Amino acid sequence: MWHATAGDDWAPRAPLRGDLDVDVAIVGAGLTGLWTAHYLAEADPALRIAVLEAEVAGYGASGRNGGWCSALFPASLDTLAGLHRPDGRRHGRAAALAQHAAMRASVDEVARAAAGEGIDAQLAKGGTIDLARSPAQLARARTEVEHARAWGRGDDDLRLLDRAGAEAVVRASGTVGATYTPDCAALHPARLVRGLARAVERRGVRVHERTPVTAIAPGRCETPYGVVRADVVVRATEGYTPRLPGHERDVVPVYSLVIATEPLPEAVWEEIGLARRETFSDHRHLVVYGQRTADGRLVFGGRGAPYHLGSAIRPGHDRDPRVHARLLATLHEMFPVLGRGAGVRVTHAWGGALGIPRDWCASVGLDRASGLAWAGGYVGDGVATANLAGRTLRDLVLGHETALTALPWVGHRSPRWEPEPLRWLGINAGLRAMTAADAEESLTRRPSLVARAVAPLLG
Structure with missing residues (x-):
């Protein structure tokens, strides 16, 4: 798109x-x-x-x-x-x-x-709202803000929203709270x-x-x-x-897949929100992300596509019908207005590889x-x-020594990934574990034990 x-x-x-x-x-x-x-x-x-x-x-x-x-x-x-x-x-x-x-x-x-x-670049700096849509997600949101405060980061950097505060920005099903940061622009x-x-x-x-x-x-x-x-x-x-x-x-190339809707009517946007084109996500373990485009589309993406043996990158990997279908189902679950009547048409589905050290x-x-x-x-x-x-x-x-060249990431060398098939087994097991962690939390309503076990392995 x-x-x-x-x-x-x-x-x-x-x-x-x-x-x-x-x-x-x-x-x-x-x-x-x-x-x-x-x-x-x-x-x-x-x-x-x-x-x-x-x-x-x-x-x-x-x-x-x-x-x-x-x-x-x-x-x-x-x-x-x-x-x-x-x-x-x-x-x-x-x-x-x-x-x-x-x-x-x-x-x-x-x-x-x-x-x-x-x-x-059709840029709008509306910030990011990261929704909490279950008690377990709300607990993670609170922990994130507490961690920010321990580092001296204030409300102008990251703040916790209650349900009303979150719904004033975006109205997604099951919302119980959110975190919000102003430091993001949709483009x-x-x-x-x-x-x-x-x-x-x-x-x-x-x-x-x-x-x-x-x-x-x-x-x-x-x-x-x-x-x-x-x-x-x-x-x-x-x-x-x-x-x-x-x-x-x-690095390993891991695929993230994306869908985009047709431009939505203003009446639909009035139900959803995102009036300042805030980017949005929620506190699930398997990452999702979305934005309202300048021409009124909803772009929504997420992880979940498998890592391909040997760090393979091919055009055929850009599309995975099962993952794209799950993204659409998640979008409908978050915003039921999109599925009413004939539903909103998805005009584009794609993907691509990102690098993970x-x-x-x-x-x-x-x-x-x-x-x-x-x-x-x-x-x-x-x-x-x-x-x-x-x-x-x-x-x-x-050859200039500046504040930028003194930052911690400068000169850092990450360790190399394991040889195949170990990295194929490990990365895909991690992806499945995050999916299982979200399913576990939907059943127990408590923070996932699976996620806690594998978190040290997933950065």
Whole structure:
């Protein structure tokens, strides 16, 4: 749906034609790669920058996600505080809070930078409401807010809503409360990434599409059409990283699937709410997410698709009729108005792979000895995080020590995933466990024992 409504014909740019020498080569024309190119070109217009993309800009997660530009980071504040500095000391509380503040600021920076480049990403900063629709979910919501308070985060960051407060935002069945944060904007991801590709070209960046990189090494990227030599090579490949030799176990590609309705009548929206285009979810274990689009559709997605043996990524995996049917059933259960009469028509169903590191902690960094840089492992929270990565890589590449380069995720190295078939067994068992945990809570009305048992294994 995002691709169809991006106002773009998606015609591929010219591939690489022969060897090329540049200062910075960026592998991947998603948000990470393009934000990196944008901020580098803005800081030093003399830099020679090339972006190499196997498909077209925005083909992957950047152009097909749920459209949340949020301050969510996949690792907790406790995890960030426990990460080690280069000297071996732990980063600690202040550094973890600095990372959280940087994520909050990144939501506004995406809006500012997009507007500055004339990109209409149909952005609306309405925040996120995370519903509690059972006693067990309400207990998790309260625990989340208590944890935030223990870290000094106030109501302006995260607050607990009672039933009336939640229903003033969105009216979903069974609601007993919610958490709310203002730090999220609903947007049109394909408009953002396609507009950003055009913006970096205006700044002199070369974008070569249909140019798969087959290997990365210090000072070079190999492609079927030539070798790109560069002082710095940035790997911005997220869920597609396992396709690169030597990186097969750095992250695993896990599929998230999405549906979109036809534009809904205003009378239906009056029953549902989301008047400020708040993004929404609930506190179930198996993640779901939704938003009201600028043209009045309801976009709703979630996990539940299986991990494919050998980190396989194929177009056929983008659609799973059983998962898409479950998403529609969940949407009807949450908002019964959608199923009344003939029901609301689903016009689009799709999916895509996101990258998950073994410790569920995103990272960004530059090995100065080799000139190899990287960013990714966003676990589905990548729209704003990719922007923070782009600004951080700018500072690292230019050799500037800044507040961004001191954040805990900078230089972090996640452990590698287990070899197959162990990771196939473990990941799919985890997905099934989360489904079972939600079923358990619907029966017992108490927090799931299954979820408590497997939580340490799932980040």
